[in-house]
Amino acid sequence: MASAAGLEVSITIVPQLTREDRRSLALHAAIAERLAARPHETIAHARATLSLMREANPNASSLLREWDVLLHRPLVALLPVLSDPSQWARELRHVTPFAGVLSARERADVYRQFARAEPARNGSIRARSIRGRSIRAGDTSP
Numbered sequence: 001m002a003s004a005a006g007l008e009v010s011i012t013i014v015p016q017l018t019r020e021d022r023r024s025l026a027l028h029a030a031i032a033e034r035l036a037a038r039p040h041e042t043i044a045h046a047r048a049t050l051s052l053m054r055e056a057n058p059n060a061s062s063l064l065r066e067w068d069v070l071l072h073r074p075l076v077a078l079l080p081v082l083s084d085p086s087q088w089a090r091e092l093r094h095v096t097p098f099a100g101v102l103s104a105r106e107r108a109d110v111y112r113q114f115a116r117a118e119p120a121r122n123g124s125i126r127a128r129s130i131r132g133r134s135i136r137a138g139d140t141s142p
Contacts, residue, residue: 028093
C-alpha cells in the first residue's frame with residue numbers, strides 16, 4: 001500500500017523512555033515554551049551556557065557540537081528536538097545548554113506537576129510507602 005503511494009515504510013525500535021527521560025521531556029517542554037515566548041533571550045542564554053560547557057570540556061563532545069549547530073538554526077528546527085523522544089534527542093538533552101533558563105521555582109513547578117502525573121502513568125505498579133517501607137501496589141507480603 002505504501003509503495004503504491006510512493007512511500008516507504010520504516011519501523012524504528014528504541015528503548016522505552018525511562019522516568020528520567022520523561023522528566024527531562026517535561027522540563028524541556030517548559031523550556032520550549034520559554035524559547036517560543038522569548039527566543040532571543042533564551043538562545044543567548046543557551047549559547048553562553050554552551051560556551052562555558054565547551055570551556056570546561058576542551059575536547060568538546062559531538063553532542064556539544066550538535067547543540068552549537070542547533071542553536072544557530074531557526075526555531076522551527078530547534079523546538080522539535082526539545083520534545084523528540086528519539087535516542088539521539090535523549091542524549092542531547094543529557095547535556096542541555098538550557099540549564100538555568102528556568103528559575104528554581106519554575107523547575108520545581110515542572111517537577112511537582114511531573115510527580116503528580118507520573119504515578120497515574122504507572123497505574124497499579126505505583127510504589128508507595130507505608131510506615132517507612134516501600135511497597136508496590138498489589139503486594140500481599142506483610
